[in-house]
Amino acid sequence: MxxxxxxxxxxxxxxxxxxxxxxxxxxxxxxxxxxxxxxxxxxxxxxxxxxxxxxxxxxxxxxxxxxxxxxxxxxxxxxxxxxxxxxxxxxxxxxxxxxxxxxxxxxxxxxxxxxxxxxxxxxxxxxxxxxxxxxxxxxxxxxxxxxxxxxxxxxxxxxxxxxxxxxxxxxxxxxxxxxxxxxxxxxxxxxxxxxxxxxxxxxxxxxxxxxxxxxxRPLTETFRYAHTMQHGTPEQCAALQVQAIQEQQRQVERQAAVQQSVSEQRPQLPGPVPAQGQQPAAPLEQPRPALTPTIEQAPAPERQRVRGPRM
Structure with a gap:
Protein backbone atom coordinates (compact mmCIF):
# COMPACT_ATOMS: atom_id res chain seq x y z
CA MET A 1 0.00 0.00 0.00
CA ARG A 217 0.99 -8.75 5.29
CA PRO A 218 4.49 -10.23 4.86
CA LEU A 219 7.34 -8.18 6.27
CA THR A 220 8.69 -7.53 2.77
CA GLU A 221 5.41 -5.76 1.85
CA THR A 222 5.43 -3.36 4.79
CA PHE A 223 6.23 0.33 4.61
CA ARG A 224 8.80 -0.21 7.38
CA TYR A 225 10.72 -2.71 5.25
CA ALA A 226 10.67 -0.53 2.11
CA HIS A 227 11.63 2.61 4.04
CA THR A 228 14.49 0.84 5.82
CA MET A 229 15.84 -0.68 2.59
CA GLN A 230 15.93 2.81 1.07
CA HIS A 231 17.03 4.95 4.00
CA GLY A 232 18.38 2.59 6.68
CA THR A 233 21.94 1.75 7.60
CA PRO A 234 23.56 -1.43 6.24
CA GLU A 235 23.17 -3.03 9.67
CA GLN A 236 19.45 -2.18 9.78
CA CYS A 237 18.90 -3.51 6.26
CA ALA A 238 20.74 -6.76 7.02
CA ALA A 239 18.76 -7.31 10.22
CA LEU A 240 15.42 -6.86 8.42
CA GLN A 241 16.49 -9.18 5.60
CA VAL A 242 17.33 -11.92 8.10
CA GLN A 243 13.97 -11.37 9.79
CA ALA A 244 12.19 -11.65 6.43
CA ILE A 245 13.95 -14.95 5.62
CA GLN A 246 12.99 -16.37 9.01
CA GLU A 247 9.39 -15.31 8.47
CA GLN A 248 9.30 -17.04 5.08
CA GLN A 249 10.69 -20.24 6.61
CA ARG A 250 8.03 -20.21 9.34
CA GLN A 251 5.35 -19.72 6.70
CA VAL A 252 6.60 -22.72 4.73
CA GLU A 253 6.62 -24.84 7.91
CA ARG A 254 3.06 -23.78 8.78
CA GLN A 255 1.81 -24.66 5.30
CA ALA A 256 3.48 -28.07 5.47
CA ALA A 257 1.93 -28.74 8.89
CA VAL A 258 -1.53 -27.77 7.62
CA GLN A 259 -1.25 -30.06 4.60
CA GLN A 260 -0.15 -32.96 6.79
CA SER A 261 -3.03 -32.37 9.20
CA VAL A 262 -5.56 -32.30 6.36
CA SER A 263 -4.25 -35.52 4.87
CA GLU A 264 -4.43 -37.27 8.24
CA GLN A 265 -8.00 -36.15 8.88
CA ARG A 266 -9.26 -36.98 5.40
CA PRO A 267 -12.30 -39.35 5.83
CA GLN A 268 -12.53 -42.74 4.11
CA LEU A 269 -14.74 -42.75 1.05
CA PRO A 270 -18.05 -44.59 1.70
CA GLY A 271 -19.13 -47.52 -0.46
CA PRO A 272 -21.83 -47.28 -3.16
CA VAL A 273 -25.33 -46.44 -1.90
CA PRO A 274 -27.93 -49.11 -2.91
CA ALA A 275 -30.91 -48.01 -4.98
CA GLN A 276 -34.31 -47.64 -3.31
CA GLY A 277 -35.84 -51.04 -2.56
CA GLN A 278 -32.65 -52.87 -3.26
CA GLN A 279 -30.93 -54.91 -0.64
CA PRO A 280 -27.51 -53.68 0.21
CA ALA A 281 -24.84 -55.74 -1.35
CA ALA A 282 -23.20 -58.25 0.88
CA PRO A 283 -19.73 -57.34 1.84
CA LEU A 284 -17.19 -58.89 -0.36
CA GLU A 285 -15.33 -61.72 1.19
CA GLN A 286 -11.70 -61.26 1.41
CA PRO A 287 -9.97 -63.77 -0.91
CA ARG A 288 -8.55 -66.66 0.97
CA PRO A 289 -4.95 -67.52 0.43
CA ALA A 290 -4.48 -70.50 -1.86
CA LEU A 291 -3.59 -73.69 -0.05
CA THR A 292 -0.53 -75.52 -1.20
CA PRO A 293 -1.58 -79.14 -1.88
CA THR A 294 0.06 -81.71 0.36
CA ILE A 295 1.92 -84.35 -1.63
CA GLU A 296 2.18 -87.67 0.13
CA GLN A 297 5.56 -89.12 -0.30
CA ALA A 298 5.75 -92.81 -1.13
CA PRO A 299 7.42 -94.92 1.54
CA ALA A 300 10.98 -95.75 0.83
CA PRO A 301 11.44 -99.26 -0.56
CA GLU A 302 12.73 -101.85 1.87
CA ARG A 303 16.26 -102.91 1.28
CA GLN A 304 16.60 -106.70 0.86
CA ARG A 305 19.68 -108.19 2.34
CA VAL A 306 21.45 -110.32 -0.22
CA ARG A 307 23.54 -113.05 1.15
CA GLY A 308 26.63 -114.18 -0.59
CA PRO A 309 27.62 -117.88 -1.25
CA ARG A 310 28.86 -119.84 1.66
CA MET A 311 32.47 -120.70 1.68
Whole structure:
Protein backbone atom coordinates (compact mmCIF):
# COMPACT_ATOMS: atom_id res chain seq x y z
CA MET A 1 0.00 0.00 0.00
CA UNK A 2 1.38 3.37 -1.04
CA UNK A 3 -0.04 6.54 0.51
CA UNK A 4 1.32 9.51 -1.40
CA UNK A 5 0.75 13.22 -0.79
CA UNK A 6 2.20 15.15 -3.77
CA UNK A 7 3.93 18.43 -3.05
CA UNK A 8 2.66 21.68 -4.47
CA UNK A 9 4.12 22.82 -7.76
CA UNK A 10 3.15 24.04 -11.20
CA UNK A 11 0.22 23.08 -13.38
CA UNK A 12 -2.19 20.66 -11.74
CA UNK A 13 0.11 20.52 -8.71
CA UNK A 14 -0.61 24.17 -8.01
CA UNK A 15 -2.86 24.33 -4.92
CA UNK A 16 -3.31 28.05 -4.31
CA UNK A 17 -6.35 28.58 -6.54
CA UNK A 18 -9.48 26.68 -7.47
CA UNK A 19 -9.62 22.91 -7.35
CA UNK A 20 -11.52 22.91 -10.64
CA UNK A 21 -8.50 22.03 -12.78
CA UNK A 22 -7.62 18.92 -10.78
CA UNK A 23 -11.26 17.86 -10.57
CA UNK A 24 -11.63 18.18 -14.36
CA UNK A 25 -8.44 16.19 -14.93
CA UNK A 26 -9.70 13.34 -12.71
CA UNK A 27 -12.80 13.12 -14.90
CA UNK A 28 -10.63 11.67 -17.70
CA UNK A 29 -11.41 7.97 -17.06
CA UNK A 30 -15.06 8.20 -16.07
CA UNK A 31 -17.28 11.18 -15.32
CA UNK A 32 -18.85 11.55 -11.91
CA UNK A 33 -18.68 8.81 -9.27
CA UNK A 34 -17.10 11.08 -6.66
CA UNK A 35 -17.80 10.17 -3.04
CA UNK A 36 -17.25 11.74 0.37
CA UNK A 37 -17.59 10.63 3.97
CA UNK A 38 -21.37 10.28 3.82
CA UNK A 39 -22.32 10.62 0.14
CA UNK A 40 -22.02 8.72 -3.14
CA UNK A 41 -22.12 9.85 -6.78
CA UNK A 42 -21.36 13.52 -6.10
CA UNK A 43 -21.23 15.58 -9.36
CA UNK A 44 -17.89 17.10 -10.31
CA UNK A 45 -19.31 20.63 -10.28
CA UNK A 46 -20.44 20.20 -6.67
CA UNK A 47 -17.02 18.84 -5.71
CA UNK A 48 -15.30 21.96 -7.03
CA UNK A 49 -17.82 24.34 -5.50
CA UNK A 50 -17.71 22.73 -2.04
CA UNK A 51 -13.91 22.61 -1.88
CA UNK A 52 -13.46 26.17 -3.16
CA UNK A 53 -15.92 27.62 -0.64
CA UNK A 54 -14.46 25.83 2.38
CA UNK A 55 -11.70 28.32 3.17
CA UNK A 56 -11.16 31.08 5.70
CA UNK A 57 -8.27 33.33 6.71
CA UNK A 58 -5.88 31.96 4.06
CA UNK A 59 -3.50 34.16 2.12
CA UNK A 60 -3.76 34.33 -1.67
CA UNK A 61 -0.55 32.35 -2.13
CA UNK A 62 -1.39 29.72 0.51
CA UNK A 63 -2.40 26.18 -0.42
CA UNK A 64 -6.17 25.76 -0.39
CA UNK A 65 -6.37 21.97 -0.78
CA UNK A 66 -4.19 18.87 -1.04
CA UNK A 67 -4.29 15.57 -2.86
CA UNK A 68 -3.88 12.14 -1.26
CA UNK A 69 -3.25 9.12 -3.50
CA UNK A 70 -3.93 5.66 -2.10
CA UNK A 71 -2.41 2.94 -4.30
CA UNK A 72 -2.91 -0.68 -3.19
CA UNK A 73 -0.44 -3.24 -4.53
CA UNK A 74 -1.58 -5.85 -7.06
CA UNK A 75 -1.46 -8.48 -4.31
CA UNK A 76 -3.73 -6.36 -2.11
CA UNK A 77 -6.11 -5.74 -5.00
CA UNK A 78 -6.36 -9.45 -5.70
CA UNK A 79 -7.05 -10.05 -2.01
CA UNK A 80 -10.19 -7.87 -2.17
CA UNK A 81 -11.02 -8.57 -5.82
CA UNK A 82 -10.56 -4.87 -6.71
CA UNK A 83 -14.03 -4.36 -5.21
CA UNK A 84 -14.95 -0.63 -5.56
CA UNK A 85 -17.23 -0.79 -2.52
CA UNK A 86 -14.42 -2.11 -0.35
CA UNK A 87 -12.06 0.52 -1.74
CA UNK A 88 -14.51 3.29 -0.85
CA UNK A 89 -14.86 1.94 2.68
CA UNK A 90 -11.09 1.72 2.97
CA UNK A 91 -10.69 5.30 1.71
CA UNK A 92 -12.96 6.56 4.47
CA UNK A 93 -10.91 4.62 7.04
CA UNK A 94 -7.70 6.10 5.60
CA UNK A 95 -9.10 9.62 5.89
CA UNK A 96 -9.97 8.95 9.54
CA UNK A 97 -6.27 8.22 10.02
CA UNK A 98 -5.45 11.39 8.07
CA UNK A 99 -7.48 13.47 10.54
CA UNK A 100 -6.09 11.70 13.60
CA UNK A 101 -2.51 12.10 12.40
CA UNK A 102 -2.63 15.88 12.93
CA UNK A 103 -2.79 15.35 16.68
CA UNK A 104 -5.56 17.92 17.14
CA UNK A 105 -8.37 15.63 18.26
CA UNK A 106 -10.34 15.87 15.03
CA UNK A 107 -12.16 13.16 13.07
CA UNK A 108 -13.04 12.43 9.46
CA UNK A 109 -16.23 14.46 9.73
CA UNK A 110 -14.10 17.50 10.58
CA UNK A 111 -12.65 17.32 7.07
CA UNK A 112 -14.02 18.29 3.68
CA UNK A 113 -12.86 15.80 1.08
CA UNK A 114 -14.00 14.03 -2.08
CA UNK A 115 -12.49 10.89 -3.57
CA UNK A 116 -12.62 8.92 -6.79
CA UNK A 117 -11.60 5.37 -7.72
CA UNK A 118 -9.61 4.91 -10.94
CA UNK A 119 -8.66 1.61 -12.59
CA UNK A 120 -6.01 2.61 -15.13
CA UNK A 121 -2.49 4.00 -14.88
CA UNK A 122 -0.02 5.02 -17.55
CA UNK A 123 3.77 5.23 -17.54
CA UNK A 124 5.67 8.46 -17.00
CA UNK A 125 9.30 9.58 -17.08
CA UNK A 126 9.87 8.31 -13.52
CA UNK A 127 9.08 4.68 -14.37
CA UNK A 128 12.10 2.40 -14.69
CA UNK A 129 10.75 0.75 -17.86
CA UNK A 130 10.56 4.17 -19.56
CA UNK A 131 14.07 5.09 -18.45
CA UNK A 132 15.43 1.81 -19.85
CA UNK A 133 13.54 2.25 -23.11
CA UNK A 134 11.39 -0.86 -22.62
CA UNK A 135 8.17 1.18 -22.65
CA UNK A 136 7.05 4.51 -24.03
CA UNK A 137 5.74 7.32 -21.86
CA UNK A 138 1.96 7.22 -21.64
CA UNK A 139 1.53 3.46 -22.17
CA UNK A 140 -1.04 1.62 -20.06
CA UNK A 141 0.47 -0.41 -17.24
CA UNK A 142 -0.33 -4.12 -17.09
CA UNK A 143 -2.15 -5.92 -14.31
CA UNK A 144 -4.55 -4.50 -11.71
CA UNK A 145 -3.88 -0.76 -11.39
CA UNK A 146 -6.84 0.40 -9.29
CA UNK A 147 -6.08 3.38 -7.04
CA UNK A 148 -7.88 6.26 -5.31
CA UNK A 149 -7.48 10.03 -5.64
CA UNK A 150 -8.62 12.17 -2.71
CA UNK A 151 -8.90 15.97 -2.75
CA UNK A 152 -9.10 17.38 0.76
CA UNK A 153 -9.58 20.99 1.85
CA UNK A 154 -6.83 22.59 3.89
CA UNK A 155 -9.43 24.22 6.14
CA UNK A 156 -11.42 22.05 8.50
CA UNK A 157 -15.13 21.61 7.82
CA UNK A 158 -16.47 25.15 8.36
CA UNK A 159 -20.11 24.06 8.64
CA UNK A 160 -19.31 21.61 11.45
CA UNK A 161 -16.95 24.13 13.07
CA UNK A 162 -19.76 26.71 13.21
CA UNK A 163 -22.20 24.18 14.66
CA UNK A 164 -19.78 23.15 17.39
CA UNK A 165 -18.97 26.79 18.07
CA UNK A 166 -22.64 27.64 18.58
CA UNK A 167 -23.07 24.60 20.82
CA UNK A 168 -20.15 25.85 22.97
CA UNK A 169 -18.17 22.69 22.21
CA UNK A 170 -15.18 24.75 21.00
CA UNK A 171 -13.39 27.63 22.63
CA UNK A 172 -10.88 28.36 19.84
CA UNK A 173 -11.42 31.46 17.78
CA UNK A 174 -10.52 30.15 14.33
CA UNK A 175 -10.88 26.86 12.44
CA UNK A 176 -7.84 24.68 11.93
CA UNK A 177 -5.69 24.95 8.82
CA UNK A 178 -4.48 21.40 8.15
CA UNK A 179 -1.38 20.89 6.01
CA UNK A 180 0.02 17.37 5.54
CA UNK A 181 3.15 18.95 4.05
CA UNK A 182 4.11 20.77 7.25
CA UNK A 183 7.52 20.16 8.76
CA UNK A 184 6.03 20.11 12.26
CA UNK A 185 5.73 16.64 13.80
CA UNK A 186 3.85 16.32 17.08
CA UNK A 187 5.01 19.69 18.36
CA UNK A 188 3.75 20.71 21.80
CA UNK A 189 4.92 24.33 21.98
CA UNK A 190 4.88 27.37 19.74
CA UNK A 191 2.37 28.78 17.28
CA UNK A 192 1.82 25.42 15.57
CA UNK A 193 0.91 22.45 17.72
CA UNK A 194 0.49 18.93 16.46
CA UNK A 195 1.75 18.62 12.90
CA UNK A 196 1.70 15.71 10.47
CA UNK A 197 4.04 12.71 10.52
CA UNK A 198 3.95 11.38 6.94
CA UNK A 199 5.86 8.21 7.78
CA UNK A 200 3.42 7.43 10.57
CA UNK A 201 0.49 8.09 8.24
CA UNK A 202 1.81 5.56 5.70
CA UNK A 203 2.04 2.94 8.43
CA UNK A 204 -1.44 3.75 9.72
CA UNK A 205 -3.18 3.39 6.35
CA UNK A 206 -1.34 0.13 5.82
CA UNK A 207 -2.61 -1.18 9.16
CA UNK A 208 -6.13 0.05 8.34
CA UNK A 209 -6.15 -2.10 5.20
CA UNK A 210 -4.90 -5.17 7.07
CA UNK A 211 -7.51 -4.82 9.82
CA UNK A 212 -10.40 -4.10 7.45
CA UNK A 213 -9.77 -7.06 5.14
CA UNK A 214 -7.90 -9.55 7.37
CA UNK A 215 -4.82 -9.27 5.19
CA UNK A 216 -1.74 -11.05 6.52
CA ARG A 217 0.99 -8.75 5.29
CA PRO A 218 4.49 -10.23 4.86
CA LEU A 219 7.34 -8.18 6.27
CA THR A 220 8.69 -7.53 2.77
CA GLU A 221 5.41 -5.76 1.85
CA THR A 222 5.43 -3.36 4.79
CA PHE A 223 6.23 0.33 4.61
CA ARG A 224 8.80 -0.21 7.38
CA TYR A 225 10.72 -2.71 5.25
CA ALA A 226 10.67 -0.53 2.11
CA HIS A 227 11.63 2.61 4.04
CA THR A 228 14.49 0.84 5.82
CA MET A 229 15.84 -0.68 2.59
CA GLN A 230 15.93 2.81 1.07
CA HIS A 231 17.03 4.95 4.00
CA GLY A 232 18.38 2.59 6.68
CA THR A 233 21.94 1.75 7.60
CA PRO A 234 23.56 -1.43 6.24
CA GLU A 235 23.17 -3.03 9.67
CA GLN A 236 19.45 -2.18 9.78
CA CYS A 237 18.90 -3.51 6.26
CA ALA A 238 20.74 -6.76 7.02
CA ALA A 239 18.76 -7.31 10.22
CA LEU A 240 15.42 -6.86 8.42
CA GLN A 241 16.49 -9.18 5.60
CA VAL A 242 17.33 -11.92 8.10
CA GLN A 243 13.97 -11.37 9.79
CA ALA A 244 12.19 -11.65 6.43
CA ILE A 245 13.95 -14.95 5.62
CA GLN A 246 12.99 -16.37 9.01
CA GLU A 247 9.39 -15.31 8.47
CA GLN A 248 9.30 -17.04 5.08
CA GLN A 249 10.69 -20.24 6.61
CA ARG A 250 8.03 -20.21 9.34
CA GLN A 251 5.35 -19.72 6.70
CA VAL A 252 6.60 -22.72 4.73
CA GLU A 253 6.62 -24.84 7.91
CA ARG A 254 3.06 -23.78 8.78
CA GLN A 255 1.81 -24.66 5.30
CA ALA A 256 3.48 -28.07 5.47
CA ALA A 257 1.93 -28.74 8.89
CA VAL A 258 -1.53 -27.77 7.62
CA GLN A 259 -1.25 -30.06 4.60
CA GLN A 260 -0.15 -32.96 6.79
CA SER A 261 -3.03 -32.37 9.20
CA VAL A 262 -5.56 -32.30 6.36
CA SER A 263 -4.25 -35.52 4.87
CA GLU A 264 -4.43 -37.27 8.24
CA GLN A 265 -8.00 -36.15 8.88
CA ARG A 266 -9.26 -36.98 5.40
CA PRO A 267 -12.30 -39.35 5.83
CA GLN A 268 -12.53 -42.74 4.11
CA LEU A 269 -14.74 -42.75 1.05
CA PRO A 270 -18.05 -44.59 1.70
CA GLY A 271 -19.13 -47.52 -0.46
CA PRO A 272 -21.83 -47.28 -3.16
CA VAL A 273 -25.33 -46.44 -1.90
CA PRO A 274 -27.93 -49.11 -2.91
CA ALA A 275 -30.91 -48.01 -4.98
CA GLN A 276 -34.31 -47.64 -3.31
CA GLY A 277 -35.84 -51.04 -2.56
CA GLN A 278 -32.65 -52.87 -3.26
CA GLN A 279 -30.93 -54.91 -0.64
CA PRO A 280 -27.51 -53.68 0.21
CA ALA A 281 -24.84 -55.74 -1.35
CA ALA A 282 -23.20 -58.25 0.88
CA PRO A 283 -19.73 -57.34 1.84
CA LEU A 284 -17.19 -58.89 -0.36
CA GLU A 285 -15.33 -61.72 1.19
CA GLN A 286 -11.70 -61.26 1.41
CA PRO A 287 -9.97 -63.77 -0.91
CA ARG A 288 -8.55 -66.66 0.97
CA PRO A 289 -4.95 -67.52 0.43
CA ALA A 290 -4.48 -70.50 -1.86
CA LEU A 291 -3.59 -73.69 -0.05
CA THR A 292 -0.53 -75.52 -1.20
CA PRO A 293 -1.58 -79.14 -1.88
CA THR A 294 0.06 -81.71 0.36
CA ILE A 295 1.92 -84.35 -1.63
CA GLU A 296 2.18 -87.67 0.13
CA GLN A 297 5.56 -89.12 -0.30
CA ALA A 298 5.75 -92.81 -1.13
CA PRO A 299 7.42 -94.92 1.54
CA ALA A 300 10.98 -95.75 0.83
CA PRO A 301 11.44 -99.26 -0.56
CA GLU A 302 12.73 -101.85 1.87
CA ARG A 303 16.26 -102.91 1.28
CA GLN A 304 16.60 -106.70 0.86
CA ARG A 305 19.68 -108.19 2.34
CA VAL A 306 21.45 -110.32 -0.22
CA ARG A 307 23.54 -113.05 1.15
CA GLY A 308 26.63 -114.18 -0.59
CA PRO A 309 27.62 -117.88 -1.25
CA ARG A 310 28.86 -119.84 1.66
CA MET A 311 32.47 -120.70 1.68
Missing amino acids: VAKIPASGKGLSQRTGSSGGLVAYLEKEVQGQWFSLEREDVPAAEVTQTLDHNKRNLNRDADKYYQVILAPSQTELRHIGSDPEKLRAYTRAAMEQYAANFGKGIEGRDLVYFAKVEHERTTNHQDRAVQLGDMEKGEAKEGPQTHIHVIVSRTENLARYSERKQASELDRKNPYHLSPLTNHKNTQRGVVTGGFERKQYSERVEQAFDQAFAYE
